[in-house]
Amino acid sequence: MTDATANTAPAGAGQGSLLIKDSRTAKRNGAEGRFKMYGLIAVCIGIAMLILLLTSILTSGLSAFWQTTIQIEVTLPEEKLDKSGVRDPEVMAKVTTFGYAPLLRDGLEATIAANGIETELSAKDAAELISDESVAQLRNRVLRNPDLIGQTVSVEVMASGRIDGFYKGRVTYASAERDTNISPAQLQLAEALEDKGLLNTSFNWLFLTAPDASDTRPEAAGLGVAILGSLYMMLIVLVLALPIGVAASVYLEEFAPQNRWTDLVEVNISNLAAVPSIVFGILGLAIFINFAGLPQSAPIVGGLVLTLMTLPTIIIATRAALKSVPPSIRDAALGLGASRMQSVFHHVLPLAMPGILTGTILGLAQALGETAPLLLIGMVAFVREYPEAPWEGGLFDPATALPVQVFNWTQRSDPAFVERASGAIIVLLVFLLLMNLTAIFLRRRFERRW
Amino acid sequence: MSINKATVSGFAIIALSATVATAREQVQIAGSSTVLPYASIVAEAFGENFGFPTPVVESGGSSAGLKRFCEGVGENTIDIANASRKIRDKELSACADAGVTDIIEVRIGYDGIVFASQQDGPAYNDFTPSQWYLALASQIPGEDGALVDNTNSTWADVDAALPAEEILAFIPGTKHGTREVFEEKVILQGCEDTGALERMTSAGMSEDDAETACMSIRADGRSVDIDGDYTETLSRIQSDANGIGVFGLSFYENNTDKLKVATMNGVTPSTETIASGEYPVSRPLYFYIKAAHLGVIPGLKEYAEFFVSDDIAGPGGPLSDYGLVPDPELAATQATVSDETTMK
Numbered sequence: 001m002t003d004a005t006a007n008t009a010p011a012g013a014g015q016g017s018l019l020i021k022d023s024r025t026a027k028r029n030g031a032e033g034r035f036k037m038y039g040l041i042a043v044c045i046g047i048a049m050l051i052l053l054l055t056s057i058l059t060s061g062l063s064a065f066w067q068t069t070i071q072i073e074v075t076l077p078e079e080k081l082d083k084s085g086v087r088d089p090e091v092m093a094k095v096t097t098f099g100y101a102p103l104l105r106d107g108l109e110a111t112i113a114a115n116g117i118e119t120e121l122s123a124k125d126a127a128e129l130i131s132d133e134s135v136a137q138l139r140n141r142v143l144r145n146p147d148l149i150g151q152t153v154s155v156e157v158m159a160s161g162r163i164d165g166f167y168k169g170r171v172t173y174a175s176a177e178r179d180t181n182i183s184p185a186q187l188q189l190a191e192a193l194e195d196k197g198l199l200n201t202s203f204n205w206l207f208l209t210a211p212d213a214s215d216t217r218p219e220a221a222g223l224g225v226a227i228l229g230s231l232y233m234m235l236i237v238l239v240l241a242l243p244i245g246v247a248a249s250v251y252l253e254e255f256a257p258q259n260r261w262t263d264l265v266e267v268n269i270s271n272l273a274a275v276p277s278i279v280f281g282i283l284g285l286a287i288f289i290n291f292a293g294l295p296q297s298a299p300i301v302g303g304l305v306l307t308l309m310t311l312p313t314i315i316i317a318t319r320a321a322l323k324s325v326p327p328s329i330r331d332a333a334l335g336l337g338a339s340r341m342q343s344v345f346h347h348v349l350p351l352a353m354p355g356i357l358t359g360t361i362l363g364l365a366q367a368l369g370e371t372a373p374l375l376l377i378g379m380v381a382f383v384r385e386y387p388e389a390p391w392e393g394g395l396f397d398p399a400t401a402l403p404v405q406v407f408n409w410t411q412r413s414d415p416a417f418v419e420r421a422s423g424a425i426i427v428l429l430v431f432l433l434l435m436n437l438t439a440i441f442l443r444r445r446f447e448r449r450w
Numbered sequence: 451m452s453i454n455k456a457t458v459s460g461f462a463i464i465a466l467s468a469t470v471a472t473a474r475e476q477v478q479i480a481g482s483s484t485v486l487p488y489a490s491i492v493a494e495a496f497g498e499n500f501g502f503p504t505p506v507v508e509s510g511g512s513s514a515g516l517k518r519f520c521e522g523v524g525e526n527t528i529d530i531a532n533a534s535r536k537i538r539d540k541e542l543s544a545c546a547d548a549g550v551t552d553i554i555e556v557r558i559g560y561d562g563i564v565f566a567s568q569q570d571g572p573a574y575n576d577f578t579p580s581q582w583y584l585a586l587a588s589q590i591p592g593e594d595g596a597l598v599d600n601t602n603s604t605w606a607d608v609d610a611a612l613p614a615e616e617i618l619a620f621i622p623g624t625k626h627g628t629r630e631v632f633e634e635k636v637i638l639q640g641c642e643d644t645g646a647l648e649r650m651t652s653a654g655m656s657e658d659d660a661e662t663a664c665m666s667i668r669a670d671g672r673s674v675d676i677d678g679d680y681t682e683t684l685s686r687i688q689s690d691a692n693g694i695g696v697f698g699l700s701f702y703e704n705n706t707d708k709l710k711v712a713t714m715n716g717v718t719p720s721t722e723t724i725a726s727g728e729y730p731v732s733r734p735l736y737f738y739i740k741a742a743h744l745g746v747i748p749g750l751k752e753y754a755e756f757f758v759s760d761d762i763a764g765p766g767g768p769l770s771d772y773g774l775v776p777d778p779e780l781a782a783t784q785a786t787v788s789d790e791t792t793m794k
Contacts, residue, residue, distance in 0.1 A: 096499040098761055136498040179707035214494040215487040216772055293526055296478060297506050382490040384497055384504035398506045411679045413701040
């Protein structure tokens, strides 16, 4: 605005020296300076928000990658675990986790006594230091290796969620006073075990590989099934959306005549890109599950739904990439006698590839973070079984996805799940970061400028 | 549009041709978010101890679960619906229309509903349903039975024995099954106890209208509907010292270091007082089995039997440790499941 008035300034004002600023120049420079400052403030606010978000997630979530474990000696008596004495895992499977729980309890008691630790806790209260998950782990270990029966084995068991929280600062002596799930005496016992070197904290690989766990064992909950489910869905989206999207855009951009029909298609594609994702979930439920009869909670349905959602994004990005290839390239190819198809596949498409791949990866990243459409097709669920490998029909097995796992864990009542949910967000952010870095890398490495 | 239509139908063809050998191996469950933790505890133990895969448990609410349950019979419908209330007649007829005629009703136990506030907050220690009615009703009848707007702004206005703190209650939103129980067992009860219901009916209101008037909750910001989970109620309580929230017993028991529970009519909520019926605010929890799926979906009956076994649902089992109030008539429920007795 100031420019316009400055340009039409009366002739008399133009006589000043370039070295001496007149009042109008000072005003214009001032306006520019202020605008720069506003911009800088906007960027700073954005960065501050990002830092706030990241610190809150990192402070509450990083501890999910560490886990407290306790080393105990457990005796595995034959009369309890394998009365028949034949060491047949199928017969031994009759002894449930309810039969193994007392063994761990006795094992912990014996370990405490053997190390000369004094505690007023009963064996039952002391056993609350140990995660329920370790009973199942011990049982699986024995069933895999029946020869262990009759021996005393050393096992590393997960500490329960509250004890784990004590070493992560979530539980204190003051809070334990009021907490019905843990007592200060149990914390003292944990510290005594730590003094003897029996209680350690180490990197928690299980958080990345283990399946989800129920509300009573937050310490055992992991992202294994969710990561696999997300991976399977991304695979389906990539395999379906990339060829369909590229074929559709190449046709629309290079071959289709410009008429009302193609305009209509174009408007619809842009429109679909802005449709709320839950709509695609409703569509998925109606078409893929109710009509086509695909199984519920399966990555195949999730992948198909996300493909529908990602297609418009990929088509728009691909068309933009094709448009940015200069017409001179096409003209040169056609001039040398190439057919339209040859000019597209030999010249235009390779030059547009970096843009297409960038668009695809950004579309995939968007699909990776999507929860709403999965809600209706049954993927927001408690799933503990890993899906099979994709070539063994694993795409049809139940699974969850990373954002779904975050959503599920924030609803659980045990405070330890807050840490797990933030940890899952960190994993999700790392995946998104890797995908976006790949997109930037592809663009930098292969992009041509004219 | 034409291209999208073509791709969609293309997908459907791909999908149809891909549905080879997808016989479902695992039990599929959906429904109440209150029952979800219990169902996932059982599913986990079931997967560990039996030769069947761990059932898949979805949440989403009792109504949504029952709606999906009633969609029909077949492998791509769910086998079990969890519910924090009894199935309604309307839902039963929807089920029957879709061919779901044989349904087994299983009551797994009781869930207590407790009132809790910040650990260091005001002395919200003891309440009665009457106090809650007077604090939260939108309109209260005067001496002549005519409804006037509720003017109580502090708990001391309601009852001088209560702290002089602003009324601020976080109650479950209308989509929760808990809300229904709260309205019937606390607000309506309070309405009767204070004699308000009687004043309204003697002033000429019909019984139904009077009950509806009793249960209408004030909308002036002193009562806040929480449509999310108890975790949301907890975070609201933590930021409002004078707030008091409605929780499930199991949620409270997992967060006793942050929450202070109030008694109702002088009774402290616990699995024992709820089982004996002394603590008034509780409700039964159920799950419903599609009988047509028994014998078709592997492990369905075993899961149901395992759920109601003494080891799991009985006193001292993992469910009661987590806050479920064991059903005194568990043996009858076990018989229902093993005989596959359907609802009439």
